Amino acid sequence: xxxxxxxxxxxxxxxxxxxxxxxxxxxxxxxxxxxxxxxxxxxxxxxxxxxxxxxxxxxxxxxxxxxxxxxxxxxxxxxxxxxxxxxxxxxxxxxxxxxxxxxxxxxxxxxxxxxxxxxxxxxxxxxxxxxxxxxxxxxxxxxxxxxxxxxxxxxxxxxxxxxxxxxxxxxxxxxxxxxxxxxxxxxxxxxxxxxxxxxxxxxxxxxxxxxxxxxxxxxxxxxxxxxxxxxxxxxxxxxxxxxxxxxxxxxxxxxxxxxxx
Numbered sequence: 001x002x003x004x005x006x007x008x009x010x011x012x013x014x015x016x017x018x019x020x021x022x023x024x025x026x027x028x029x030x031x032x033x034x035x036x037x038x039x040x041x042x043x044x045x046x047x048x049x050x051x052x053x054x055x056x057x058x059x060x061x062x063x064x065x066x067x068x069x070x071x072x073x074x075x076x077x078x079x080x081x082x083x084x085x086x087x088x089x090x091x092x093x094x095x096x097x098x099x100x101x102x103x104x105x106x107x108x109x110x111x112x113x114x115x116x117x118x119x120x121x122x123x124x125x126x127x128x129x130x131x132x133x134x135x136x137x138x139x140x141x142x143x144x145x146x147x148x149x150x151x152x153x154x155x156x157x158x159x160x161x162x163x164x165x166x167x168x169x170x171x172x173x174x175x176x177x178x179x180x181x182x183x184x185x186x187x188x189x190x191x192x193x194x195x196x197x198x199x200x201x202x203x204x205x206x207x208x209x210x211x212x213x214x215x216x217x218x219x220x221x222x223x224x225x226x227x228x229x230x231x232x233x234x235x236x237x238x239x240x241x242x243x244x245x246x247x248x249x250x251x252x253x254x255x256x257x258x259x260x261x
Contacts (some may be wrong), residue, residue, distance in 0.1 A: 007209055009071035011047045014204030014213065018143050019047035019106065021191045022135065026106055027051055029187060030133035036101035041090045041122060042053050042108030044213075046074035046083075053080055061099075064088045076214050090118045098127040107250070109175075110136040110167040111211075119179040128259025130180060137187065138249040139167045140235025142210040143193070146246070147205065150230040151215065154223065172221050172253035189250045198232055212214055 026048070032038060034056040043063025052061045063085045065071055074085045088094045090112070103122040109115040122132045137143075148219045166172050173186035195201040208217035216224065217251075235244055 007207055008045050008067075008070050010207035010209045010213075011070070011203060012073075014207070014209050015107070015143070016045065017193055018191065018248065019044070021193060022054065022105060022189060022248075023048045023051035024106070025189045025191065026135045026250075026252055027055055028135070029189065029253055030102065030104055030131055031081060032056065032102050032104075032131070033043055033060070036131050037099070037159050038062070039064065039095070039100045039125065040124075041076060041093070041103060041118065043085065044070055044107075046077055046085070047082055048104060048106040049085070049192075050078065053078075053083055053192065056104070058082075060084075062086060063178060064093065066090070069106060086089065090121060092123045093125050095125045097124055098130075099125045100130060101127060102131045102133070103118075104132075105134040107137060109134050109172070110165050112165060115166050116179065119175055123181065123257060126257045128257050131254060132176075132257065133252065133254040134166075134172060135252040136165075136167045136172065138169075138188070138251055141218070143246070143248055144205075144210075145248070146217070146257065147212050147227075147231060147247045150234055151227055153251050154226055154230065167251065169198070169251065170254040172251050176253050176255040179255075182258050184253065184255040186251060186253045189252050190247065191250075192245050192247045194243065194245050196243050198236060201244075201246070202228065 035058040038061045039050050040061055040063040043049055043065045049061050049063040060082050066089050067086050071085045071087045103126045112118055126132050173184050176184045201257045205213050208214055236242055
């Protein structure tokens, strides 16, 4: 898993524009309050951390991620003393019980084989009455949805590469209730991202970042070309190139840790 996320610049080129649009919507849904001490689980290159800092004045924000190059890249981006980044596993968060007012995770749980373990850890490190929220791409409705659909038509093994966890309606809410959160709510978040050209969309997938990048980079030249042309036809119709937009849907869940705050 770590290897496919070890190139922070390539990850930022592929995911940064999406995360920056999604993060403010997610923060609003999570009801992060100014002054909250916030943990971002699976912080990547820091898009959610940045959004929390941008929307608060007094909040302290910690981002944690197991990929050391991501942590080093994120540290290089921010000078705000309220922000810090640490290397660590979401399965064993290195914090005492009830350490945070809010614990968030953006676009992570659909990639983790045991999301229930992560949810349990997020519950543990959040104080009574605190908020725990997570957000995942909807199955087939993400940045890579069009790519996977076209790949499936050309290659019957392609669907095996898709994330399969907590990315369908109701799954996050079910997980949150099973974990023990109260006042659980789930909603869909919709965003749209603009691309200046076909290569602006396609090029980041060639760097081998994330499941779609690993799949595309591993294709032989002829199959990669066939996928490229199928995507071009789908996204541009009969045009050779043009600017275009893609919409994406994410599921978000919010819950509170039982007990008085």
